[in-house]
Amino acid sequence: MIGVIVSKELRTLSRNRVLLGFTLAITALMFVAALMGQARVDAFDRERADAAATDRAVWLAQGERNPHSAAHFSRYAFKPIPALALFDPGSLDYAGIALWMEAHNQNPAVYRRAEDRSDLQLFAELSPAWILQVFGPLIVFCAMFAAMAGEREDGTLRQLLSIGVSPRSIMVGKVVGGIVALLLIFSPGLLLSLPLVSQSASVVPTADQSFRVLSIAGAYLMTLAIYVLLALGVSSLAKSRRSAFLALLVIWGASVIAVPRIAGDVAATLHPQPEAREIRRTLSQAAGAYRQATDLRERELAELLERYNVASETDLPVSYAAFSLQRSEEVAHPLFEKIYGDLADNHGRQDTVLGWFSAASPTLALARLSAGLAGVDRFHHEHFVWAAETHRRKIVKQMNDDMFEHAAGTDGRYLSSADFWETIDDFPYRPPAFSAFRHEYAAAAFALSLQLLLALGFATWAMGRSQKLERAG
Amino acid sequence: MIRAVFQHELRLLMLRPVGIAAVVTALLAATYALWTGGQHLQSGVARAAGYQETVNNSHARWLETLRQIEGGELAPSPYDARPINIRLPAALAPAPLGDFARGAYDLHPTTATIGAWSNAVNLFPHYQFDNPGLIQLGRFDFAFVAIVLLPLLMIALSFDAAASDRASGRLRLLSAQPIRPGRLVLGRLLLRAALLWVCLVLVALVFLLVNAAPVGFGERLARFGLFAVGLSVYALFWFALISLCVAYIKRSEAVIASLIAAWAILTLGIPGIVATTAERLYPQPSRLAYLSEMRQAQGDAAREAAQLTAGFLVDHPDLTVSDEAVPDYYRGTYLANLEVERRTGPVLEAFVDARTQRDRLIGITQYASPAIITSGILNAAAGADIGRHYNFQQQARFALRDLSGQVGPAIVARQRMTTGEVEAIPNFGFEDQPVSAMLAESVMPFAYLFLLALAGVAVAWRRFDAPLEVFL
Numbered sequence: 001m002i003g004v005i006v007s008k009e010l011r012t013l014s015r016n017r018v019l020l021g022f023t024l025a026i027t028a029l030m031f032v033a034a035l036m037g038q039a040r041v042d043a044f045d046r047e048r049a050d051a052a053a054t055d056r057a058v059w060l061a062q063g064e065r066n067p068h069s070a071a072h073f074s075r076y077a078f079k080p081i082p083a084l085a086l087f088d089p090g091s092l093d094y095a096g097i098a099l100w101m102e103a104h105n106q107n108p109a110v111y112r113r114a115e116d117r118s119d120l121q122l123f124a125e126l127s128p129a130w131i132l133q134v135f136g137p138l139i140v141f142c143a144m145f146a147a148m149a150g151e152r153e154d155g156t157l158r159q160l161l162s163i164g165v166s167p168r169s170i171m172v173g174k175v176v177g178g179i180v181a182l183l184l185i186f187s188p189g190l191l192l193s194l195p196l197v198s199q200s201a202s203v204v205p206t207a208d209q210s211f212r213v214l215s216i217a218g219a220y221l222m223t224l225a226i227y228v229l230l231a232l233g234v235s236s237l238a239k240s241r242r243s244a245f246l247a248l249l250v251i252w253g254a255s256v257i258a259v260p261r262i263a264g265d266v267a268a269t270l271h272p273q274p275e276a277r278e279i280r281r282t283l284s285q286a287a288g289a290y291r292q293a294t295d296l297r298e299r300e301l302a303e304l305l306e307r308y309n310v311a312s313e314t315d316l317p318v319s320y321a322a323f324s325l326q327r328s329e330e331v332a333h334p335l336f337e338k339i340y341g342d343l344a345d346n347h348g349r350q351d352t353v354l355g356w357f358s359a360a361s362p363t364l365a366l367a368r369l370s371a372g373l374a375g376v377d378r379f380h381h382e383h384f385v386w387a388a389e390t391h392r393r394k395i396v397k398q399m400n401d402d403m404f405e406h407a408a409g410t411d412g413r414y415l416s417s418a419d420f421w422e423t424i425d426d427f428p429y430r431p432p433a434f435s436a437f438r439h440e441y442a443a444a445a446f447a448l449s450l451q452l453l454l455a456l457g458f459a460t461w462a463m464g465r466s467q468k469l470e471r472a473g
Numbered sequence: 474m475i476r477a478v479f480q481h482e483l484r485l486l487m488l489r490p491v492g493i494a495a496v497v498t499a500l501l502a503a504t505y506a507l508w509t510g511g512q513h514l515q516s517g518v519a520r521a522a523g524y525q526e527t528v529n530n531s532h533a534r535w536l537e538t539l540r541q542i543e544g545g546e547l548a549p550s551p552y553d554a555r556p557i558n559i560r561l562p563a564a565l566a567p568a569p570l571g572d573f574a575r576g577a578y579d580l581h582p583t584t585a586t587i588g589a590w591s592n593a594v595n596l597f598p599h600y601q602f603d604n605p606g607l608i609q610l611g612r613f614d615f616a617f618v619a620i621v622l623l624p625l626l627m628i629a630l631s632f633d634a635a636a637s638d639r640a641s642g643r644l645r646l647l648s649a650q651p652i653r654p655g656r657l658v659l660g661r662l663l664l665r666a667a668l669l670w671v672c673l674v675l676v677a678l679v680f681l682l683v684n685a686a687p688v689g690f691g692e693r694l695a696r697f698g699l700f701a702v703g704l705s706v707y708a709l710f711w712f713a714l715i716s717l718c719v720a721y722i723k724r725s726e727a728v729i730a731s732l733i734a735a736w737a738i739l740t741l742g743i744p745g746i747v748a749t750t751a752e753r754l755y756p757q758p759s760r761l762a763y764l765s766e767m768r769q770a771q772g773d774a775a776r777e778a779a780q781l782t783a784g785f786l787v788d789h790p791d792l793t794v795s796d797e798a799v800p801d802y803y804r805g806t807y808l809a810n811l812e813v814e815r816r817t818g819p820v821l822e823a824f825v826d827a828r829t830q831r832d833r834l835i836g837i838t839q840y841a842s843p844a845i846i847t848s849g850i851l852n853a854a855a856g857a858d859i860g861r862h863y864n865f866q867q868q869a870r871f872a873l874r875d876l877s878g879q880v881g882p883a884i885v886a887r888q889r890m891t892t893g894e895v896e897a898i899p900n901f902g903f904e905d906q907p908v909s910a911m912l913a914e915s916v917m918p919f920a921y922l923f924l925l926a927l928a929g930v931a932v933a934w935r936r937f938d939a940p941l942e943v944f945l
Contacts, residue, residue, distance in 0.1 A: 264610030
């Protein structure tokens with residue numbers, strides 16, 4: 001019987017012209033979005049590779065130069081673009097892509113691509129993920145609003161029950177029918193887009209990437225199932241097709257359009273972003289902390305003199321200037337960690353607020369999970385930032401060490417040879433595997449699972465109630 | 474009679490859960506958006522003022538040192554009162570109506586320190602500390618309520634204005650009354666749309682006064698006028714579209730499906746497609762290439778400092794180089810920055826060109842979507858458009874170029890400037906686009922949207938005014 005109901009649902013949906021129109025539009029839109037996404041990812045990847053090559057060439061062409069002057073000039077770390085960004089760009093464009101690994105300072109990543117966008121993209125962002133997240137639930141509701149309300153209005157629900165069809169069969173048939181129909185609606189767009197993904201220059205098949213792709217598919221399927229069950233529940237409770245559709249549209253408007261924006265606003269109001277000027281001030285204080293710590297400097301100078309058994313700084317066989325430069329770096333490290341750690345904590349608190357709002361919006365939970373799986377969210381960005389900071393510390397130390405050993409007695413005029421720059425390593429960044437911080441997404445995955453269970457409970461209860469009333473009436 | 478019918482409709486509407494929910498939602502959403510907008514406006518103005526005060530105080534101390542050196546009260550050191558250390562503040566506060574829309578305010582730099590240590594590429598101090606996920610979500614501002622939520626609420630409140638009466642046969646009963654049922658339906662639609670419009674405008678008027686800053690109320694009022702007209706014409710467009718659907722489509726679920734599809738296409742679909750197409754057709758130069766150009770220029774300048782100095786002195790034969798022991802890197806940094814300006818100038822021009830081309834394309838394609846027209850007008854009126862940020866950046870770069878030209882010869886010649894020369898350097902003052910210019914830019918799109926709405930209402934009116942057999 002379930003098979004009969006499923007095929008009847010599919011037949012009914014295939015006759016729905018509005019839905020067919022939607023399918024065509026979504027297919028075209030998904031394909032165009034994937035095409036543009038591929039072009040963007042490939043272009044960004046080329047830009048990054050060119051910039052990294054130029055940075056290396058400029059670095060190597062310095063000629064003879066003072067290592068500390070070179071450490072100020074230093075190098076840039078460029079963030080790679082994950083291949084799955086062509087499906088879901090997440091917050092990729094809202095985070096910096098280049099980080100200056102300068103001596104003394106831990107800088108934030110700069111050049112956010114979103115700064116080059118027009119005002120229009122503040123409302124809508126054409127990517128396959130965005131289309132599925134925004135229009136997916138709408139299509140579910142358009143396809144399913146009459147699933148039970150229509151049967152009741154037309155009197156067919158009573159007929160079904162009277163011939164002994166079990167309520168469970170009706171529900172399973174409707175849910176399966178709805179999900180199969182949705183897969184048919186979205187499949188053409190996804191299938192057309194798949195070759196683009198595989199053609200993308202930045203795709204390297206790995207176990208991690210396969211896991212990410214499968215998890216993304218699972219998360220979207222789960223969310224669509226939530227909306228199918230919600231539609232079925234509401235359709236069961238509504239007195240008419242009209243009121244079912246209206247109620248579902250209110251749910252869509254709230255959970256897809258309004259709640260994500262309100263969530264962001266409330267998060268920023270409850271945990272405001274510290275002023276950039278204030279952050280710069282504390283960073284600058286941290287960078288100069290060693291210079292201000294007179295007692296510490298005097299004690300360390302005394303220890304150094306004792307170690308080399310000399311009476312004054314000028315008698316040292318090593319460069320005291322280089323020693324204090326390196327010490328000022330080391331003293332600043334924990335202070336930078338505290339400043340950026342506090343900032344990350346604040347962002348974490350903001351994300352917690354978003355997590356609470358995710359309870360009211362499966363779309364918000366899905367968006368956070370999807371961006372994480374695509375490798376384009378805050379956690380992945382912070383991983384890049386800290387990897388760059390680790391590298392900064394390493395290369396600045398290399399240059400300070402060179403000065404420490406060779407600059408003694410040169411009165412600050414020491415120059416490293418032109419081939420010294422070859423010994424300074426390039427930034428060897430490898431994006432993290434999802435397993436590195438999957439715990440960060442446990443809450444969003446839990447929220448989606450819970451919503452699925454609640455939606456299932458709601459649909460079961462609503463259909464049971466509706467059928468009870470139908471039998472009684 | 475009509476008045477009695479309107480009063481009855483209003484009472485009826487306010488007794489229905491949908492009516493109450495729509496009005497309460499509109500009031501709450503507008504109030505929340507403008508309340509948080511007010512906080513944004515106040516904090517933005519305070520931040521800009523605080524920044525200016527800090528940098529100005531530092532400049533005043535620098536100037537005092539120069540005066541003391543000139544008066545012989547202070548023995549000058551090589552570092553004191555050097556022209557490379559002149560720093561002047563540039564800050565972009567939210568516009569006087571900044572509480573009505575935030576736009577991209579969180580995304581762009583709002584401060585700069587104009588001084589010869591900087592060049593066009595690194596003029597804006599680091600500002601990219603925000604949570605990227607939060608900026609991506611956007612803000613729940615009043616412009617969002619007006620452009621995105623208002624049409625949805627209007628649709629929810631009006632889609633069954635005729636269908637339920639058609640289905641129940643009530644419209645046929647009404648034909649016995651001395652009023653055409655179609656006109657009654659149009660009046661009903663007008664009442665429902667007006668109710669939501671009044672809710673938003675009333676809340677906006679309250680916050681126009683509540684959030685007002687002590688100065689600049691005149692400009693705030695002028696901007697609000699433009700904002701209110703934009704909002705009203707947009708609401709009129711949706712009223713026309715809803716009327717058309719209600720007049721021509723008989724089943725209520727078909728009415729709401731059509732309207733929601735139209736809303737999704739006009740508000741989300743077309744803006745997304747237009748923006749992406751503009752980005753694809755007129756790509757901005759790569760920011761990373763821009764950075765690379767700066768790095769190359771800095772690297773070359775570091776190696777060729779002597780030649781650059783000689784070249785500068787050839788261009789300024791009147792300069793006498795002082796023999797004071799001034800750090801070499803003062804001159805080196807200044808000359809490197811000049812080189813960076815020279816080399817990155819064409820890239821910056823390419824940015825401006827691409828932006829101009831994109832704006833031109835959006836200017837043409839905006840007629841495909843009332844949401845694009847209205848967001849352009851509302852954001853410009855509130856000073857939340859990206860163009861305002863670009864203007865600030867460009868004006869700050871011009872100010873840097875001017876200052877650099879004034880202090881450069883003294884830096885290269887290792888001389889100090891006189892107090893009079895320093896005091897003659899103008900302070901940075903951001904020149905906002907005047908409301909009259911915004912109005913001039915908005916006239917065509919406004920007129921188009923208004924005429925489109927009127928045409929829609931006229932077509933719907935013909936249907937509503939048709940004999941009962943046709944309308945039913």
